[in-house]
Every structure is written in structure tokens, then in C-alpha cells.
Amino acid sequence: MREVAVIGVGxxxxxxxxxxxxxxxxxxxxxxxxxxxxxxxxDAMYVGCMSGGLFVGQEHLGPLLAEQLxxxxxxxxxxxxxxxxxxxxxxxxxxAVASGEHDIVIASGVEKMxxxxxxxxxxxxxxxxxxxxxxxxxxxxxxxxxxxxSVHMAKYGTxxxxxxxxxxxNHYNGARNPLAQFQGEITADQVMSSVLVADPLRILxxxxxxxxxxxxxxxxxxxxxxxxxxxxxxxxxSAHATDAIALHDREDLAWLASTQVAAEKxxxxxxxxxxxxxxxxxxxxxxxxxxMVSEALGLxxxxxxxxxxxxxxxxxxxxxxxxxxxxxxxxxxxxxxxxVAQIRExxxxxxxxxxxxxxxxxxxxxxxxxxxxxxxxxxxxxxRA
Amino acid sequence: xxGSARYWREIPQRYRYEAGKCTGCDKIFFPPRxxxxxxxxxxxxxxxxxxxxxxxxxxIIRVAPSGFQDESPYxxxxxxxxxxxxxxAQITDCDLxxxxxxxxxxxxxxxxxxxxxxxxxxxxxxxxxxx
Ligand SMILES: [Zn+2]
Numbered sequence: 001m002r003e004v005a006v007i008g009v010g011x012x013x014x015x016x017x018x019x020x021x022x023x024x025x026x027x028x029x030x031x032x033x034x035x036x037x038x039x040x041x042x043d044a045m046y047v048g049c050m051s052g053g054l055f056v057g058q059e060h061l062g063p064l065l066a067e068q069l070x071x072x073x074x075x076x077x078x079x080x081x082x083x084x085x086x087x088x089x090x091x092x093x094x095x096a097v098a099s100g101e102h103d104i105v106i107a108s109g110v111e112k113m114x115x116x117x118x119x120x121x122x123x124x125x126x127x128x129x130x131x132x133x134x135x136x137x138x139x140x141x142x143x144x145x146x147x148x149x150s151v152h153m154a155k156y157g158t159x160x161x162x163x164x165x166x167x168x169x170n171h172y173n174g175a176r177n178p179l180a181q182f183q184g185e186i187t188a189d190q191v192m193s194s195v196l197v198a199d200p201l202r203i204l205x206x207x208x209x210x211x212x213x214x215x216x217x218x219x220x221x222x223x224x225x226x227x228x229x230x231x232x233x234x235x236x237x238s239a240h241a242t243d244a245i246a247l248h249d250r251e252d253l254a255w256l257a258s259t260q261v262a263a264e265k266x267x268x269x270x271x272x273x274x275x276x277x278x279x280x281x282x283x284x285x286x287x288x289x290x291x292m293v294s295e296a297l298g299l300x301x302x303x304x305x306x307x308x309x310x311x312x313x314x315x316x317x318x319x320x321x322x323x324x325x326x327x328x329x330x331x332x333x334x335x336x337x338x339x340v341a342q343i344r345e346x347x348x349x350x351x352x353x354x355x356x357x358x359x360x361x362x363x364x365x366x367x368x369x370x371x372x373x374x375x376x377x378x379x380x381x382x383x384r385a
Numbered sequence: 386x387x388g389s390a391r392y393w394r395e396i397p398q399r400y401r402y403e404a405g406k407c408t409g410c411d412k413i414f415f416p417p418r419x420x421x422x423x424x425x426x427x428x429x430x431x432x433x434x435x436x437x438x439x440x441x442x443x444x445i446i447r448v449a450p451s452g453f454q455d456e457s458p459y460x461x462x463x464x465x466x467x468x469x470x471x472x473x474a475q476i477t478d479c480d481l482x483x484x485x486x487x488x489x490x491x492x493x494x495x496x497x498x499x500x501x502x503x504x505x506x507x508x509x510x511x512x513x514x515x516x
Contacts, residue, residue: 119451126450132395133416134473136387136509137497138446138453139461146444147463154486199445248463248471253442 001098004235005224005385006216008037009344014212014332015181022056022112027068029213029337030108034069037217038227042069043102045076046093048085048109049336052078054124056112065110080336082128083285085109087339087369087378090216094238094380097218104223108215109341111334121209125335128372130246142206142286144247144373146198149288152254153200156303158291160200164191165310166287167204167329173316174326176357181210181332191287205287210332214341221385231351236364237269237381245375258377259296259368266366266379267298274298277381278362279321279349281342283370284328290314293368294322297379316357324349324357339369339378346382387498392505399509400494404470405429415470437515438466440488445481452498452507460484464512478513491515 010032017025026047034042045066052058059078066076079089086109093107113121126135129144139147152158168188174180186204194204224232241261244250250257267273274297282297284290291305299320300308308314314322325331325345328338348354349362364383370376397403398416405417409426415434420427443462446453453459460476462484475497476490490512498507 122450137461137474138459139473140446140450143444143446143461147442150444150486151442196447198447248473253463
């Protein structure tokens with residue numbers, strides 16, 4: 001296996017992009033990544049997209065998008081693992097370069113969610129859960145995370161205010177990210193008085209519906225060093241794990257086993273522990289998710305993710321900043337694009353180009369991208385080479 | 386969208402609560418599956434799910450999906466049954482304000498979705514407070 005580096009990134013301003021089509025959004029991000037990398041072609045394309053079919057009535061995205069680049073009949077592969085589609089697309093691109101099959105590969109993600117109404121979008125997202133034995137009973141996606149929150153609160157004493165503090169912190173960071181969907185700060189009182197969606201989760205505990213895309217370019221590490229890039233970033237680890245798709249099939253509803261397994265594999269590959277990370281970009285689709293992920297990654301002890309979120313430990317300038325980009329909560333969550341956008345944020349931070357949200361002395365970072373209620377997790381670790 | 390074939394296929398589970406018990410290790414699966422995740426056995430006998438259980442997790446759905454909008458707010462929980470199987474189901478005929486983890490509940494046969502998009506009335510299991 002060859003060592004792999006990331007050398008270019010692209011992402012557009014996320015939000016409700018009424019004037020742009022699915023393919024336009026994707027192509028903007030892809031071309032920006034190719035130009036940022038300074039390459040004149042790519043050998044293969046991977047794209048994460050959860051549900052082109054339900055959101056825009058379009059499947060067969062591999063060729064559709066690859067052809068937009070005007071680079072001839074290159075292989076184009078669409079990867080799906082619900083909300084982890086982007087992270088998994090990156091992992092497939094990583095494996096393609098590491099194996100020696102391809103030299104210059106674009107890994108990307110896209111979702112165009114606002115062409116359908118809220119009910120249809122909610123339905124599309126719910127297909128990440130068990131249709132016959134969860135959704136049939138009237139549970140929603142926020143409802144599933146709300147049940148995880150109910151157990152976490154009962155078992156560990158996690159409080160409503162601690163969950164709100166996750167949202168407050170991520171909006172603070174997102175207010176400093178010019179590409180984020182929501183760039184306004186919020187208060188804990190606003191979160192705790194916002195509309196109830198599924199007790200105990202309120203609307204400001206939830207990530208939004210977003211149109212957006214992100215792309216990055218991967219090459220062998222040797223190539224990256226020869227290309228005289230201003231900053232070479234090495235992929236230090238790539239790991240993927242799965243779990244039961246239905247929440248009720250898991251022994252402990254307050255624990256993300258797939259994240260724990262993927263993280264442990266990744267730490268081993270990189271030869272580090274969680275203490276060696278400068279910051280993390282994690283899958284905060286709901287505030288409770290960030291709390292549970294921070295525990296499963298080993299950043300905090302089991303059950304102590306809530307107090308940690310309120311202590312400032314995960315804020316910019318804290319001992320382990322989480323989601324300096326604003327996270328899914330504030331940056332937006334175009335599901336297939338999210339995992340790739342996390343990697344784009346890591347690149348901005350490691351290059352020292354993250355502006356007002358820059359993590360000081362950032363040299364090594366982890367991304368965690370999760371599908372459904374945690375049935376799939378993809379973890380990557382990046383470091384300055 | 387729940388078509389008729391897709392609905393009828395699940396009737397043994399939704400109407401009769403049929404589960405698969407691994408003959409190798411006695412683990413019960415609901416719905417039944419082809420391979421035991423504990424011992425990889427492939428032989429199962431049909432058993433009926435336990436009727437009683439307790440609330441392991443719950444939420445109150447305020448923003449309901451299509452097919453349920455007339456019902457909200459309503460409670461949904463993960464119920465741990467006496468045979469060790471866990472299922473997701475609505476908890477009904479209860480005081481939403483007093484519902485708590487650990488509550489004892491019992492299964493009943495009820496209308497689940499008032500009217501599927503295909504027009505089928507969809508039945509199945511819900512749980513009610515016990516004792
Ligand atoms: Zn068995």
C-alpha cells in the first residue's frame with residue numbers, strides 16, 4: 001500500500017441553493033478542488049450521495065457527474081452509506097490511490113435537498129433507518145436520536161443545558177465560517193425555548209436541510225512532495241465499521257459502537273492516541289450525537305461528554321476543539337457532502353487558512369462521519385507531512 | 386409508500402408477533418432472519434414474542450411523518466420484552482407527561498397508520514401501560 005496525501009479542496013457556500021442544480025453544485029466544488037490541487041486531470045472520481053433518487057429523482061450519478069468534468073471516460077463511482085456517504089467515498093478514493101490503481105483521484109460528496117418539500121426530505125432521510133421495524137411505527141429520525149438522548153440523560157445525568165451548549169458552540173464557530181449555511185450565534189436559552197421536535201430534542205438541536213457539495217484531490221504522498229505544494233497533508237489512517245441499522249437491535253442505546261471500533265482501528269493505524277489530536281470534525285447531526293461521538297472517540301470518558309461540552313473543552317481554544325467549521329449544525333448537512341466537507345475543513349486548518357476559526361498549532365486532526373443512528377462510521381486521521 | 390405485497394409480507398410479524406429462535410443457541414430474532422448473529426446457525430423455530438416488557442428509551446413525536454400527522458403528539462419507545470427481544474413501537478393510552486424509562490408495558494394489536502399512501506389501513510403492535 002502506498003502512502004496517500006490530500007492536495008486540493010473545493011466547496012461552495014452551503015444553503016438553500018434554489019438557482020443551482022445538483023450537477024452544478026457538484027461541478028463547482030469539483031473544479032475548485034482540481035484547480036486548488038494544480039492538477040490538469042484526474043484518473044478517477046468518487047462521489048458520496050445518499051439519495052439522488054428521492055431528492056432530485058436522479059440516480060446513475062457516477063457517469064453523470066464524471067462526464068461534467070470534460071476529462072473523458074474516466075471511472076466514476078457513486079458511494080452510498082446514508083449520511084456517511086461522503087466519508088465512505090473518500091475512503092474508496094484513498095484505497096484506490098493506496099493500492100496503486102489510480103494516481104490522481106477526486107473524492108467528493110453532494111446532496112441537493114431543497115427541490116422537495118420538508119415532508120419528502122424527512123421521508124428521504126428516514127430511509128437511513130429500518131423502514132419496516134422502525135419507521136413503520138411512526139418514529140422519525142430526530143425521534144431516534146431523541147431516544148438515544150433519553151437513555152444518555154437517564155444513565156449519565158446528561159442535562160438539557162449541556163445539549164444546548166453543543167449547539168451554541170457550533171453556531172459560534174459557524175459564524176466564523178464564510179461557507180456555512182447559518183452564520184449567526186445563538187444562546188442556550190434560544191435552543192432550550194425553540195420548538196420541540198421529539199422530546200427532549202428541539203429544532204435548534206437538529207442540523208438543517210441543505211444543498212451543497214465538497215471535493216478533495218488525493219495523490220500518492222511521493223507525488224505530493226514533488227509537486228511543491230505549500231503544505232502536504234498525509235492520510236495517517238482510514239477506518240470504517242458498521243453496526244445494527246435498527247437502534248433496538250443494539251445492546252446499549254447510549255453508545256456508538258461503530259464509532260468506537262472505527263476510531264480504535266484508526267488510532268492504531270496512525271500510531272497515536274486521542275490525546276495526540278489537535279482537533280476533530282465530527283458528525284453532530286443532533287446535539288446528542290456530538291456528545292456521544294466525543295465519548296466513543298475516547299476524547300472523554302463514557303458518560304462525561306455532556307459536562308465536557310459545557311466546560312469549554314471542545315470550544316476553539318479548548319483542550320480538544322470539536323467542529324471548528326461549525327459542524328453539521330451550523331455549516332449545514334447536505335448529507336452526501338458532509339463527510340468530504342469535514343476533510344476540507346481539516347485541510348483549511350492544517351494549512352493555517354481557517355481565518356477567525358483557526359485552531360492554534362493545528363498539526364493532526366480526525367474526521368468522524370456517521371450514517372443513520374450510527375450503523376456506519378468512517379474515521380480518518382490527517383497530519384502535516 | 387406501502388404497497389400491498391410489502392404489507393402482506395410482514396403480517397406474520399405485525400399480526401401474530403412471530404419471531405425466529407435459533408435452535409443452536411436459543412437467541413430470538415424479530416423479525417426472523419436467515420443467519421444467527423450470535424452462533425451463525427441457520428436453523429430456527431418459530432416462537433411468539435413475549436407480550437410484556439419495559440420501556441428502555443422513549444420520545445414524544447411532535448413533528449410527525451406523513452401517515453401519522455393526525456396522531457401527534459404521540460410516544461414511541463424501544464421496549465425490552467421479557468424474552469430479551471427489543472422492538473420499536475408506539476406507547477399509547479398513557480399520560481405523555483408521566484411516561485418514564487422503566488415503565489412496565491404490555492403489547493396490544495392496534496391500527497398503526499391511519500391510512501397509508503396506497504390507501505391500506507396498516508395494523509400492528511403498540512404498547513400500553515401495565516398494572
Ligand atoms: Zn444462534
